Amino acid sequence: MRSEASLHRPPRRPWAWLWVFAASQGLVVAVWWAIGWRWGLPLLLASHLAVVWGTLRPGSRLFSPVLSRLPGGARTVWLTIDDGPSADTGAILDLLDAHGAKATFFLVGARALARPDAVREIVRRGHGIGNHSFDHPSAWFWALPPAAMRAQVDRAQAALATTAGAPPRWFRAVVGMANPFVGPALARHGLTRVAWSARGFDAVEPDPDRVLARIERQLRPGAIVLLHEGARHGRNPETLARVLQRLDALDYRAVLPDEPDVRA
Ligand SMILES: [Zn+2]
Known part of the structure; x- marks a missing residue:
């Protein structure tokens, strides 16, 4: 083990x-x-x-190591929810509780500063947090030069340490694209980059059934599932509800990778 x-x-x-x-x-x-x-x-x-x-390529290891799935054959998955905190966070936390599921929230630093109570509530309910940049520059993150990349990671790390009480240990690149300057920025904070192995494009796809169908096709023991909150179409909580029901039906447990029984 x-x-x-x-x-x-x-x-x-x-x-x-x-x-x-x-x-x-x-x-x-x-x-x-x-x-x-x-x-x-x-x-x-x-x-x-x-x-x-x-x-x-989101899972590329060319410039820095990345975790794309959990090892071991247990019927567990790691739910990762990007782009919060948002107006959806409360509903999402209630859904996770109702299913006894745990998730890691990859939070945007500026949004954490705007909703510090939501960050504290995520931690209080036993979920994990990760660094997902300071202000989520979707169009340019892949092309950021070294100093700008470092600022994105540093400032988010500081914002999350303040609001959550401790700095995160996980990082997810914006849109999943990590250029050669991401690695040096992460090394300063001991951050590990996390990609995913199952996603349904729920940031842009409003139909929960379509999102679920895509995710289900990629579902395996140890899958890292990418979900979002706060999308403009407003249906992220509905999608999560469908995903959680499906995981229950398929006998998968949503756990954090830090829990000792993940690979039991
Ligand atoms: Zn994002």
Whole structure:
């Protein structure tokens, strides 16, 4: 059995990619010089495509470690609820209680400062919290330079430590895209990046049945389920209710990864 500590994998050498990338560009120059552009140019494009691919793919480990599912074969799932706190938080907490389910809320720092009572209530009811940036720059998070990325993580960490009473240990990238500068920002706080293995696009999809159908297709023991709160269509709590009913019917338990019986 693995120890709980093994799930927490903050980046240990967050700048290692820089040396690999520098070496690859040295190779490109050497090849271009020795053989010519017919080999040099494709090599250059391939090395840059690798950076783009490693940034845009949510489960990519190219630049920093990421947790995409829980190990072990127990019929447990980790519910992760992004983008709060919001006007939905109270209803969501009541639904989780009604089903005896636990979840981790990946909170946006500025929204936590605006609704500190909601953050405290999440913690009081035994749920987990994670860092989901300071102000959720959806369009540009993937392209943020090092200082801006660090500010997003630092400021959210401070806001959540203040409102929740302790800093989070989990981080989720905005829209799931983590560029090479996310790792160094996380390493400063011992944060572990979390992706997901099941999602139904409930941030934009209003129909709970469609969301549930998508999630159910990806449901496995140890699945990390991505859900949202506060979407404009207003149906996130309804969707969560359907997901929780389905998990009960399929005999899955929604637990936090820090609980010792997760992989029993
Ligand atoms: Zn988000």
